[in-house]
Amino acid sequence: MPEAALHVGSGKVRELYALDDDRLLLVASDRISTFDVVLPTEIPDKGRVLTGLAAFWFARTRDICPNHLLSLRADGRSTECRRLEMLPIECVVRGYLSGSGWKDYSATGTVCGHVLPEGLSESSQLPEPIFTPATKAATGHDENIDRETAAELVGADLFAEAERISLALYGFAAAHARERGIIIADTKFEFGLDDERRLVLGDEALTPDSSRFWPADEYQPGGAQPSFDKQFARDYCESLGWDKTDPGPELPEDVVAGTRGRYVEAFERLAEIDFDAYLADPEVVLR
Numbered sequence: 001m002p003e004a005a006l007h008v009g010s011g012k013v014r015e016l017y018a019l020d021d022d023r024l025l026l027v028a029s030d031r032i033s034t035f036d037v038v039l040p041t042e043i044p045d046k047g048r049v050l051t052g053l054a055a056f057w058f059a060r061t062r063d064i065c066p067n068h069l070l071s072l073r074a075d076g077r078s079t080e081c082r083r084l085e086m087l088p089i090e091c092v093v094r095g096y097l098s099g100s101g102w103k104d105y106s107a108t109g110t111v112c113g114h115v116l117p118e119g120l121s122e123s124s125q126l127p128e129p130i131f132t133p134a135t136k137a138a139t140g141h142d143e144n145i146d147r148e149t150a151a152e153l154v155g156a157d158l159f160a161e162a163e164r165i166s167l168a169l170y171g172f173a174a175a176h177a178r179e180r181g182i183i184i185a186d187t188k189f190e191f192g193l194d195d196e197r198r199l200v201l202g203d204e205a206l207t208p209d210s211s212r213f214w215p216a217d218e219y220q221p222g223g224a225q226p227s228f229d230k231q232f233a234r235d236y237c238e239s240l241g242w243d244k245t246d247p248g249p250e251l252p253e254d255v256v257a258g259t260r261g262r263y264v265e266a267f268e269r270l271a272e273i274d275f276d277a278y279l280a281d282p283e284v285v286l287r
């Protein structure tokens, strides 16, 4: 537990503490959600994998955009970060048609005002990645918005910069991941402003919780794709006939072990660092 830190927020699987006026502590738990429900069984080291991966990407994207990371604690699951004034939009980039992007395209042929070619299927790769902002809904699901609405919320200049930086970050990470057998179908960035009103990347970025990771060797457009990390847990939950309302089912140990293995595999493939080396010294991801 963090010492002398005030709890300021809870996410489904993360906690946020204030260290002082300028710094926050972001702590990733081992909780897992599936079908939007947090399960009663934890996945050992999941929070460390996500923290390590986000820190890896923060270290490697500094020349694209400054970020909030100040330091990584020895527990491997806690990051000290600069407190920012967060923008009121989620900066989503999609390289493939999935989730609400596929739903909106099916209904209208467009996603957030982007007119897409006819004849695309579920999970099709897009001709080029698109920026599809969403509002941060206090409860329930974020709502896709068009560029005009997003620009009204943050101002035209910040909107343009957030779009350009988001596309650059996604382009870099998706290419890196694709060379290592992982498709990053889409991802969500959260930006804030520092005290000099500069745009800074915050929150967690390019993790399997903030993105859709798909195994490239199983990619087959025309339907939903297996999740790189959560598919064992989803398949097990589906096999029970659970109605997907809270509380979710306990996971058996083979599903826990298989799921943990997939998280560790994603970390090791992307960072090219042994997860045991990360546990021994988390700062290996920053070098």
Ligand code: Q0Z
Binding pocket: 009, 010, 011, 014, 015, 016, 024, 026, 027, 068, 081, 082, 083, 084, 085, 086, 192, 202, 203, 204
């Ligand atoms: C992130 C969240 C979590 C609950 C606020 N650098 C920052 N400056 C200001 N605010 C935030 C950040 Cl990261 C910030 N969230 C999302 C994370 C638990 C909510 F771990 N909320």
